[in-house]
Amino acid sequence: MQDILFFSVVLKERLWGGNKLASRYGKKSDKLIGEAWILSGHSEGESVVKNGSFKGRTLNDLYLNEKQLFGASNYEKFPLLIKILDAQKMLSVQVHPNDEYAMKHHHDYGKNECWYILSAKKGANIIYGQKVRSKTDFKDAIDNQKWDEVLNYVPVKKDDFYNVPVGTIHAIGGGIEILEIQQSSDVTYRLYDFDRVDQNGKKRELHIKESLDVIDFDVKRPLIELKKYGDVERLVENKYFTVDKVIPKSEVYVKNGTDLYTILYARKRDVTIVLNGKKYQIKKNKVALLSKDVNEFTILPEGELFIVKERALSLNLMYDMWNMRIYAHFSFFFLIA
Structure with a gap:
């Protein structure tokens, strides 16, 4: 495959x-x-x-x-x-x-x-x-x-x-x-x-x-409410597609979890991902498509990557990154202190 x-x-x-x-x-x-x-x-x-x-x-x-x-x-x-x-x-x-x-x-x-x-x-x-x-x-x-x-x-x-x-x-x-x-x-x-x-x-x-x-005559000016989770912003989620923007400050681990393909678009500069132990470069201004069998991959800390899926997991289940682990660790520490 x-x-x-x-x-x-x-x-x-x-x-x-x-x-x-x-x-x-x-x-x-x-x-x-x-x-x-x-x-x-x-x-x-x-x-x-x-x-x-x-x-x-x-x-x-x-x-x-x-x-x-x-x-x-x-x-x-x-x-x-x-x-x-x-x-x-x-x-x-x-x-x-x-x-x-x-x-x-x-x-x-x-x-x-x-x-x-x-x-x-x-x-x-x-x-x-x-x-x-x-x-x-x-x-x-x-x-x-x-x-x-x-x-x-x-x-x-x-x-x-x-x-x-x-x-x-x-x-x-x-x-x-x-x-x-x-x-x-x-x-x-x-x-x-x-x-x-x-x-x-x-x-x-x-x-x-x-x-x-x-025409939908109820449409007024745009109201955008972005969801944030560490280095990730979820820009939109509807019945047709979900779009996330990732600016990785450290390695970001991405889980598929949907039995669906994944689309990646690199902006500003080339972005490197690690997939099954091998590095791949997503060239600036271009896309790559990962097959549905790619269950997880890692984004190295460089550039800016847009991730597009028909359906996606919630942010906390789809992404893992060191800064969120540190945040969770200290939150737990202060909770029990």
């Missing part, structure tokens, strides 16, 4: 993109690149294995035909998509449907997603949610082009995190680079595109009816 897989990166042209991602991933392009899909089983851009006995095979091929790698995961295609977005200009204002609506109209999954701000220029902002609480009021704002009166603009900075559930109106502003973790779906309803035109001089299609069908 191959325990660790590394993958190719797929670059996607976007009219709001730039040239940073092509340069970062060593690919020549004279086009505006807005997205780097660093782990994808989506038909619009599949990751290809770069190492071991599965080298040359696509992620979705493995997911469908080598189930021993993925364990209890049970979807029609690999369920997650991880990407980096380089927004040089503001994206369109959009919203995503839930699974039920997306399956009925597109035979695809919905699109819950989350954003981690990797960098942001001074004064950058996103759009998140809306100020009106009824479909009628929002439709009136659309008809009268009163966008600035109904959309929530939220200032952002590096290392901010935002959960973006289905039904949430949102847009990424210019000058922001984001790590996005989402359901593997490209079903997007565009509400407003700032009257921009594409390379052919045409405005992009809007999806007003569909958007009004799926």
Whole structure:
């Protein structure tokens, strides 16, 4: 059984993109690149294995035909998509449907997603949610082009995190680079595109009816409550994925415990893990996938590592680290003193 897989990166042209991602991933392009899909089983851009006995095979091929790698995961295609977005200009204002609506109209999954701000220029902002609480009021704002009166603009900075559930109106502003973790779906309803035109001089299609069908009008400004445990922050936990950020000050021991695969993304610098007594490097800005048979591994104290799973143990069961052992020891000492 191959325990660790590394993958190719797929670059996607976007009219709001730039040239940073092509340069970062060593690919020549004279086009505006807005997205780097660093782990994808989506038909619009599949990751290809770069190492071991599965080298040359696509992620979705493995997911469908080598189930021993993925364990209890049970979807029609690999369920997650991880990407980096380089927004040089503001994206369109959009919203995503839930699974039920997306399956009925597109035979695809919905699109819950989350954003981690990797960098942001001074004064950058996103759009998140809306100020009106009824479909009628929002439709009136659309008809009268009163966008600035109904959309929530939220200032952002590096290392901010935002959960973006289905039904949430949102847009990424210019000058922001984001790590996005989402359901593997490209079903997007565009509400407003700032009257921009594409390379052919045409405005992009809007999806007003569909958007009004799926908007959650109870969504207000984002409320994020992170869970912390030693060197680990749990950024989000929902029915589709769990995302943890680890900045190891000492060795961090990670337990799987779920009969599921594990995804690792290294930020800022290469990160080394120890797996079955052997060291592996997760290269900066790239991902690795550990098979479901990897029951535990160790993160060495360097860099910053994001851990993504469909389901995860609670923080105190999944992670063990020296600083938490010391904390527990002294807490017990003072308790009995």
